[in-house]
Amino acid sequence: MYHVKLNNSTARVLFLGNNDESTDQQILKLAKEHNTINHGLVIDSEVVPDQPGFYHTTVVDIPWGNLISFASKFDLIVMLDQPQAQWSHWKCMQATFKLMVKLEQMGCDTVFRDNKNIKKISYWSNLVYKENKSFCIYPWINFFNDGKELKLCSRADTAVTKIDQFQDWESDPNYAQVRNSMLQGHKLPEHCRVCYSYEDHGIESYRQFETMDWAVQLDLETVKDLEKIQRPYYYEIHTGNHCNIKCRGCQPAFSEPIGKELKKFNIVTPDVMKWTPGTSTIDQIDIDNLDSKSTVYFQGGEPTIMPEVLDFMKQCIAKNQTDFNLSMCTNGVKFSDEFLETVSHFPNTNFSFSIDGYTKVNDYWRSGSKWDRVIANAHMVQNLGHSVSINTVPGIYNVTNLHLLFEFLDREFPFTAIYLQINYLPWQSAFNHPDKDLVIESMLKCMQTSVYHSNGKSCKSGIDSIYNHYNNNPVCDLKNLNDFFAYNDQLDRARGTKLADYIPELEAARSYISEYK
Numbered sequence: 023m024y025h026v027k028l029n030n031s032t033a034r035v036l037f038l039g040n041n042d043e044s045t046d047q048q049i050l051k052l053a054k055e056h057n058t059i060n061h062g063l064v065i066d067s068e069v070v071p072d073q074p075g076f077y078h079t080t081v082v083d084i085p086w087g088n089l090i091s092f093a094s095k096f097d098l099i100v101m102l103d104q105p106q107a108q109w110s111h112w113k114c115m116q117a118t119f120k121l122m123v124k125l126e127q128m129g130c131d132t133v134f135r136d137n138k139n140i141k142k143i144s145y146w147s148n149l150v151y152k153e154n155k156s157f158c159i160y161p162w163i164n165f166f167n168d169g170k171e172l173k174l175c176s177r178a179d180t181a182v183t184k185i186d187q188f189q190d191w192e193s194d195p196n197y198a199q200v201r202n203s204m205l206q207g208h209k210l211p212e213h214c215r216v217c218y219s220y221e222d223h224g225i226e227s228y229r230q231f232e233t234m235d236w237a238v239q240l241d242l243e244t245v246k247d248l249e250k251i252q253r254p255y256y257y258e259i260h261t262g263n264h265c266n267i268k269c270r271g272c273q274p275a276f277s278e279p280i281g282k283e284l285k286k287f288n289i290v291t292p293d294v295m296k297w298t299p300g301t302s303t304i305d306q307i308d309i310d311n312l313d314s315k316s317t318v319y320f321q322g323g324e325p326t327i328m329p330e331v332l333d334f335m336k337q338c339i340a341k342n343q344t345d346f347n348l349s350m351c352t353n354g355v356k357f358s359d360e361f362l363e364t365v366s367h368f369p370n371t372n373f374s375f376s377i378d379g380y381t382k383v384n385d386y387w388r389s390g391s392k393w394d395r396v397i398a399n400a401h402m403v404q405n406l407g408h409s410v411s412i413n414t415v416p417g418i419y420n421v422t423n424l425h426l427l428f429e430f431l432d433r434e435f436p437f438t439a440i441y442l443q444i445n446y447l448p449w450q451s452a453f454n455h456p457d458k459d460l461v462i463e464s465m466l467k468c469m470q471t472s473v474y475h476s477n478g479k480s481c482k483s484g485i486d487s488i489y490n491h492y493n494n495n496p497v498c499d500l501k502n503l504n505d506f507f508a509y510n511d512q513l514d515r516a517r518g519t520k521l522a523d524y525i526p527e528l529e530a531a532r533s534y535i536s537e538y539k
């Protein structure tokens with residue numbers, strides 16, 4: 023299948039494949055067939071491919087961003103047509119596909135569209151990015167019970183049904199209605215406003231990347247295969263607001279200490295805060311039916327200090343049911359010995375570390391967090407064999423200095439996926455900083471990093487969206503900026519901190535509100 027494009031004897035060809043020996047053998051064979059040299063596996067993106075012949079590498083040998091610049095030095099880039107089962111993880115196959123799409127968009131000469139093993143990835147990609155702006159896989163797989171109602175996911179605004187009215191996963195009429203609407207492409211703003219808002223800003227949404235991930239993970243060919251799904255595969259669990267830090271963008275529903283502080287200091291908030299925490303319980307999880315395709319995701323508060331999470335893990339261990347994907351967000355501040363020992367029984371874990379700025383910016387925004395300790399803990403859990411991803415919220419605190427975090431992550435976590443989660447609180451929005459030049463400078467520096475291209479979620483599209491926004495000469499909403507300073511000053515007084523000591527450029531932006539007042 024490759025012969026037409028490979029026959030140029032002076033061409034330098036890069037093959038991307040899985041990371042086992044079959045790739046080496048396949049390239050050796052192809053090189054012989056095409057009477058050219060096999061230069062072997064490349065693991066250093068600085069290598070200059072100055073000789074004709076075949077080279078190969080993988081997404082686990084060279085960080086994603088570096089791979090883009092490295093691959094663009096070749097005359098032709100080929101994705102090997104290897105079955106999903108031959109990849110060490112479906113994510114590597116999907117990441118390679120996404121990389122090929124990016125190289126294709128950049129105008130590189132690529133060969134992968136006719137691969138039979140990527141047909142289903144192409145199908146789902148076309149569906150959610152082009153053909154159907156409503157479809158999301160969650161109504162078929164995500165069981166999200168907030169303690170009172172069932173919703174499509176933790177971002178959904180309204181309930182699909184009440185718990186006592188819910189029938190069963192396959193046939194519940196309320197779920198059936200949502201599923202049919204999505205299949206027909208009818209948008210559901212009452213449920214999915216958040217994802218539509220991401221997409222309106224040009225940012226990749228959960229709807230898009232979660233559907234892509236789950237379709238590959240569950241090995242689904244087309245929407246027809248959804249009919250075979252009989253049970254939830256994904257549990258989003260939001261069990262209370264037990265937390266040990268007080269992020270400035272957070273709310274009492276997610277951090278109990280914030281609620282206490284707001285009350286103690288009579289802090290006036292710019293808008294109504296969410297006070298009622300989720301009350302999902304671990305009893306909702308059908309432990310006996312968890313398998314290697316299932317995921318249980320604990321949200322915060324801080325799951326690593328929640329007794330319920332520990333209890334859930336112990337129940338799973340007692341039932342010898344640990345071979346599923348266990349995922350949780352964490353502020354990374356502290357991991358107890360008991361927690362680490364218990365989670366060590368689970369072979370497929372991911373910790374999504376929330377890190378919102380470089381050094382002081384992180385510690386200011388995420389009050390109670392200590393940069394050095396969080397970074398040491400991220401390395402520690404990685405060294406214990408757990409997977410780590412980074413979750414970052416662009417907002418008014420970091421939108422002028424985000425590049426410092428990206429540059430750090432390039433140095434310290436080059437293979438780690440970065441997820442950007444946009445803060446849309448109007449008074450903390452990444453889209454309402456008054457100094458557009460500073461933001462543009464920071465975004466341009468982010469674009470120079472490798473992690474900007476990481477296979478994370480909304481990462482590149484999030485940075486691009488902020489950059490495009492500020493390039494269009496936006497008008498800063500001074501009321502929202504005034505609300506920001508009014509709220510943040512109250513927090514500073516309560517916490518004995520000063521914005522100028524941590525983010526001087528944001529303190530300088532205070533001058534813009536004098537005309538508002």
Ligand code: SF4
Nearest residue numbers: 158174175214217229
């Ligand atoms: S489209 Fe977005 S908000 Fe709606 S269910 Fe999917 S992930 Fe949730």
